[in-house]
Amino acid sequence: MKIVVAKTAGFCFGVKRAVNIAFEVARKKHKGVYTLGPIIHNPQVVERLRQRGIVPIEDIKEKGDIEALIIRTHGIPYSILGKISSMGYEIIDATCPxxxxxxxxxxxxxxxxxxxxxxxxxxxxxxxxxxxxxxxxxxxxxxxxxxxxxxxxxxxxxxxxxxxxxxxxxxxxxxxxxxxxxxxxxxCNSTALRLKETEEMAKNVDVMVVVGGKNSANTTQLATLCRSLSVSTYHIETSSEIKDKWFKGAKTVGITAGASTPEWIIKDVKERIKDIGG
Amino acid sequence: MKIVVAKTAGFCFGVKRAVNIAFEVARKKHKGVYTLGPIIHNPQVVERLRQRGIVPIEDIKEKGDIEALIIRTHGIPYSILGKISSMGYEIIDATCPxxxxxxxxxxxxxxxxxxxxxxxxxxxxxxxxxxxxxxxxxxxxxxxxxxxxxxxxxxxxxxxxxxxxxxxxxxxxxxxxxxxxxxxxxxCNSTALRLKETEEMAKNVDVMVVVGGKNSANTTQLATLCRSLSVSTYHIETSSEIKDKWFKGAKTVGITAGASTPEWIIKDVKERIKDIGG
Missing domain, CATH: 3.40.1010.20 (4-hydroxy-3-methylbut-2-enyl diphosphate reductase, catalytic domain)
Structure with a gap:
């Protein structure tokens, strides 16, 4: 079974930047660092950050010990930005440029x-x-x-x-x-390129595996695009969801991933499919 | 033979306005009135105006006795407008609004x-x-x-x-x-409506007759549209060009006309086709 991974799969510029900022903050501060909403739409990355003390909250009222607040890649409403700016926390803006x-x-x-x-x-x-x-x-x-x-x-x-x-x-x-x-x-250009490469790939493989957060708009769009091209398509977050039967009789498998999917998850998915292929 | 004339055939707002202005001028002045280029793209209307003393010229150098200059519906370049404005003629602007x-x-x-x-x-x-x-x-x-x-x-x-x-x-x-x-x-809206009505008509008739100046962009476009729909199409300026054989076996004939085609020519075309139909 031939497995192809899209060149454009995974972290885009804005996500890479935001995740780097967050891990950098985690190295320096160990208490009271929060992100307003998940920093990116990938639960696995959010979990890794949580283990390093960076916790997502939906509302600043949730916590009383806020020292620093990281703004998510997607940005936040203007009025909330105004409100938190006046509250004395350190604001770290990871909004995608x-x-x-x-x-x-x-x-x-x-x-x-x-x-x-x-x-x-x-x-x-x-x-x-x-x-x-x-x-x-x-x-x-x-x-x-x-x-x-x-x-x-x-x-x-x-x-x-x-x-x-x-x-x-x-x-x-x-x-x-x-x-x-x-x-x-x-x-953003990377979205356009990723959709284009995914479309080409989906036309030339038997099965498409789309990797990324179920809450990720751009990952969901990749899956929708593949389905519209009538190729067997599976949208997963991690390799644990993969089922052997998906690849029965498949000669080629394509893997693509959303802008918020980290490299380690894509590699893991590839390895798991390789094992099935024998 | 059934003959249908498009409701949107003929003079649009801007052409009607320009032609009215020109005939009005003709009523008052009898000498030295020119239009810079043909006032509209219809040779028959231009000829009628010429008979009333309103003569098209391509360049102001052509004539030495200019008293009034009418600006054509299509407008003229800014630099020429500037030039003639400083020459003391009466300028009558018939540019389509x-x-x-x-x-x-x-x-x-x-x-x-x-x-x-x-x-x-x-x-x-x-x-x-x-x-x-x-x-x-x-x-x-x-x-x-x-x-x-x-x-x-x-x-x-x-x-x-x-x-x-x-x-x-x-x-x-x-x-x-x-x-x-x-x-x-x-x-302009009338162009859009005319194209739309012509398209509908062309789909439902055996022969389309498109009436208007051979130098008229919008008339030529009507003919091109009809031809793209594979209906027998004839672009004529006046009824004198009509040939009996065009209508052999035709059950329905559609007539449309460009924005610069006067009512009298459309009527004349309709009568001529009616005569052939017997």
Whole structure:
């Protein structure tokens, strides 16, 4: 059985940076360090950090001994940033620089008087963060729901992990209904490359294994893409979920992984499949 | 034989306005009135105006007795407008208000530092006019040629008579290559509606007759659209070009006409086809 691992699988620039920051903090401080929400969408990495004393909390009210607060890769709402800034903790900002850019553009479009639209997942922390930079009404665009009515001047920013095809489809709609459209393509390049490589791979293998957090938007998207190409697809977080029967009769297996999946998990998955292949 | 005439066939708002202005001028002045280029792209209308003393010229040097100059619907380059403004003629601006808007947006995008792109036909007078409002390099986008390389911030305006599908296709390309895209949909609504009605009609008739100037971009586009739908299509300027054999065996005939085709010519074409149908 031939096993191919995508070159683009695993940590992107922003995740690598955030995880490095967190482990660095763990080396220096041993008490009162928290992340507001999971630092990245990978439970295994979050667990390793917890073992080193860096604990995720959902609300600053949860703990009374906060000394330092790490901001997650996806960013946090503007109002919360303001609130915690005034509380005297050390703030360590691990927001992905590409997400920061998208936040800046959302604010700019809002200030320029555009009806701001965000293409992404309403409940995703990155989108919640982006929304908070817009004053006034903001519309979230997602292909799972009908597009909203548009007119006048619309400004668009995009969740960094959205597929470019979704943006193209929405733009085709927007330009027919609004007179002016200003759009920042804030999709990060590594997402686009990963989707592209995964698509190519999925067309040429018998089984695709997609590795990454079940709560990771970009990993889930990789799995959805593979399934749409009719290849047997399995989305797992770790090698322990793998079942031998998945690979019965398979000649080639492709492995890809989301932006928040660490190298050690990908290697482990590869080894486990290799063992099955015999 | 059933004959259907498109509701959207013929004069659009801008053409109607320009032709009215010209006939009004003809009623008052009888000497020294010229249009810079044909006022609209319909030779028969231009001829009628010529009979009333309104003569098209290509260059102000052509005539020494200019008293009043009418600006054509498509507009003229900014530099020429500046030049003639200082020469003491009466200037009568019959530029289509939608074209004027597109000129304004081209200028605005240029001032805002965008790489300005114009989607349209390089040699069309409207596009030549639009180009002149951009300082610095301007790129003309046309599907007949490969799209240019893009990066950074691009600003787009569109020749008012382009099909929306061309804009959508180009936007899909642009958003993948430029980080920021600002686009004004300057396609005039009547063009969009005319193309839509013509498409529907062409799918339901045996023969399509498209009436309008051979030099009219929007009329030519109607004919191209019909041909792409594999219906027998004839682009004519007047009824004199009609041949009986076109309608042999035809049960239904559709007639559509460009934005610069006058009502009298459309009626005449309809009567001529009716005569053939018996």
């Amino acid at each position: 590409f997400v920061k850019k998208a936040q800046y553009y959302a604010k700019l479009l809002s200030e320029e008087g555009y009806q701001v639209l965000i293409l992404g997942e309403r409940k995703h922390p990155e989108v919640r963060g982006l929304m908070s930079y817009v004053s006034g009404k903001v519309l979230i665009i997602n292909e799972k729901y009908p597009y909203p009515k548009l007119k006048g001047r619309v400004g668009i920013v995009v969740q960094t992990t959205q597929p470019i095809e979704s943006l193209k489809r929405f733009l085709s709609y927007a330009i027919e209904h609004a007179k002016e459209v200003k759009v920042y393509n804030t999709i | 939608f074209v004027k808007k597109a000129q304004y947006y081209a200028k605005l995008l240029s001032e805002e530092g965008y790489q300005v792109l114009i989607l349209g036909e390089r040699k069309h007078p409207e596009v030549r006019g639009l180009m002149s409002y951009v300082s610095g390099k301007v790129l003309i986008i046309n599907e007949k040629y490969p799209y240019p390389k893009l990066k950074g911030r691009v600003g787009i305006v569109v020749q008012t008579t382009q099909p929306i599908e061309s804009l959508k296709r180009f936007l899909s390309y642009a958003i993948e290559h430029a980080k920021e895209v600002k686009v004004y949909n300057t396609i």
